[in-house]
Amino acid sequence: MDIGEFREFGKAAVDYIADYFETIRNRPVLPEIKPGYMEDLIPAEAPLEGESWKEVLEDLDRVIMPGITHWQSPNFHAFYPTACSFPGIVGEMLSAGFGCMGLSWIASPAYTELEVLTMNWLGKLIGLPEEFLNCSQGPGGGVIQGSASEVTFIALLAAKEKKVTDLKAQGTSLTEAEIKGKLIAYSSDQSNSSVEKAGLLGSMPMRLLPTDESGVLRATVLANAIKEDREKGLIPCYVVANLGTTPTCAFDSLEELGPICQKEELWLHVDAAYAGTAFVCPEYRYLNNGVEYADSFNFNPHKWMLVNFDCSAMWVKNAKYLVEAFNVERIYLKDQHKGMAPEYRHWQISLGRRFRALKLWFVLRIYGVEGIQKHVRHQIALAKYFEELVSGDDRFEVCSSSMGLICFKLKGDDTLSEKLLENVGKRKMIFCIAGHHNHKFCIRFAVCSRLTERKDVIFAWNEFKEAADEIFEVKNQ
Numbered sequence: 001m002d003i004g005e006f007r008e009f010g011k012a013a014v015d016y017i018a019d020y021f022e023t024i025r026n027r028p029v030l031p032e033i034k035p036g037y038m039e040d041l042i043p044a045e046a047p048l049e050g051e052s053w054k055e056v057l058e059d060l061d062r063v064i065m066p067g068i069t070h071w072q073s074p075n076f077h078a079f080y081p082t083a084c085s086f087p088g089i090v091g092e093m094l095s096a097g098f099g100c101m102g103l104s105w106i107a108s109p110a111y112t113e114l115e116v117l118t119m120n121w122l123g124k125l126i127g128l129p130e131e132f133l134n135c136s137q138g139p140g141g142g143v144i145q146g147s148a149s150e151v152t153f154i155a156l157l158a159a160k161e162k163k164v165t166d167l168k169a170q171g172t173s174l175t176e177a178e179i180k181g182k183l184i185a186y187s188s189d190q191s192n193s194s195v196e197k198a199g200l201l202g203s204m205p206m207r208l209l210p211t212d213e214s215g216v217l218r219a220t221v222l223a224n225a226i227k228e229d230r231e232k233g234l235i236p237c238y239v240v241a242n243l244g245t246t247p248t249c250a251f252d253s254l255e256e257l258g259p260i261c262q263k264e265e266l267w268l269h270v271d272a273a274y275a276g277t278a279f280v281c282p283e284y285r286y287l288n289n290g291v292e293y294a295d296s297f298n299f300n301p302h303k304w305m306l307v308n309f310d311c312s313a314m315w316v317k318n319a320k321y322l323v324e325a326f327n328v329e330r331i332y333l334k335d336q337h338k339g340m341a342p343e344y345r346h347w348q349i350s351l352g353r354r355f356r357a358l359k360l361w362f363v364l365r366i367y368g369v370e371g372i373q374k375h376v377r378h379q380i381a382l383a384k385y386f387e388e389l390v391s392g393d394d395r396f397e398v399c400s401s402s403m404g405l406i407c408f409k410l411k412g413d414d415t416l417s418e419k420l421l422e423n424v425g426k427r428k429m430i431f432c433i434a435g436h437h438n439h440k441f442c443i444r445f446a447v448c449s450r451l452t453e454r455k456d457v458i459f460a461w462n463e464f465k466e467a468a469d470e471i472f473e474v475k476n477q
């Protein structure tokens with residue numbers, strides 16, 4: 001493909017995306033196909049001779065579109081949002097166009113420098129204490145990782161490094177292997193699956209402690225677990241607090257958990273993957289009170305802050321523990337600029353680095369702080385509206401309401417709500433998933449797409465109302 005063809009192909013692809021967004025509202029949110037559908041649509045072998053880009057692009061409608069779940073549809077209310085904005089898309093495109101690999105400062109200085117600066121912007125925007133920022137005098141700083149899962153795992157490895165260093169400095173008689181074999185971590189039973197996975201990957205058992213009826217991990221529960229484990233000869237090391245849990249968007253209190261972590265010398269990591277974006281709005285920052293106790297903090301601009309996947313923002317109070325955990329030098333990586341800019345490869349798992357800061361920069365500049373605040377407030381208002389609709393029907397109950405997520409159910413036995421969700425799912429007009437609230441089945445309604453409007457909320461509610469009518473009609477016959 002030459003430059004001329006690339007121009008045509010690229011422009012046609014942008015038009016394709018624009019057409020997709022213009023028609024997305026009319027597409028059923030869930031695909032109609034069955035597993036294995038694609039096998040019949042494409043040959044078993046790759047083509048020997050290259051094909052024209054036009055033929056390939058045409059196949060998007062035939063092969064790909066039938067198997068797309070429309071996450072950006074205004075009728076998508078499952079999981080949490082995955083951001084997709086035009087500035088974000090263009091940022092991704094340009095970054096692919098540069099084709100660099102930011103494995104050191106000199107490997108592409110703009111990669112590192114824009115990341116340092118945009119992470120300062122972002123940290124200030126959500127009100128993080130100065131000590132987390134790259135622009136502070138201290139050893140703290142921010143970095144963009146690929147996912148919250150990676151961040152929780154990386155922070156766990158840093159916590160492990162710190163614990164070993166601290167115990168050795170205190171003159172422990174244990175060997176490094178003995179220390180590592182006794183380490184234990186804590187989070188709540190509401191934490192994301194990735195938290196448990198971080199424990200598995202990092203060979204540190206992760207105790208998922210019971211929460212109260214609102215899904216919050218209480219200080220006494222954590223303190224008792226730590227005491228119990230110390231009595232067993234284990235070494236408590238790492239705590240993951242949740243600001244915005246996946247099931248119900250519940251918020252642990254950092255002011256409650258922080259002092260325990262400080263007293264017990266545990267690394268406190270904050271997982272605010274979804275809800276962290278809300279701290280862009282000053283009225284929600286109180287939910288982050290106590291963040292000064294945290295050793296690391298994470299939220300995903302790729303969830304709610306309009307930056308396309310992947311963009312997971314991580315800040316640490318002391319980057320030394322990351323760098324010490326991950327620093328492996330080779331002659332081919334030597335850089336005469338050492339110490340003048342962060343070498344982000346030491347802050348992450350992979351060696352190569354994407355130019356994620358570009359799309360973040362585009363979103364921050366093109367939306368502006370006010371644009372992002374407007375987006376967050378609008379989505380929360382839509383969720384509140386859905387809550388009002390549910391509350392107005394006395395067959396239903398609202399189980400929880402937080403940020404852009406409402407959990408609700410039909411009153412009575414769980415099987416009624418299970419049936420309701422199943423029936424709505426069969427119609428494929430909206431996409432919602434199940435959750436648990438206080439150990440009971442509930443339906444999660446999340447405002448996800450930036451295209452969702454009040455009329456879409458009414459549409460979704462009518463889907464549930466009609467499905468409920470059917471259930472009660474059958475029951476009463």
Ligand code: PLP
Pocket residue numbers: 079080146147148149150192194244245246271272273274300312
């Ligand atoms: N933490 C929370 C609270 C989440 O809701 C999620 C995903 O929804 C994650 C972590 C995992 O995020 P990622 O896909 O970036 O690893």
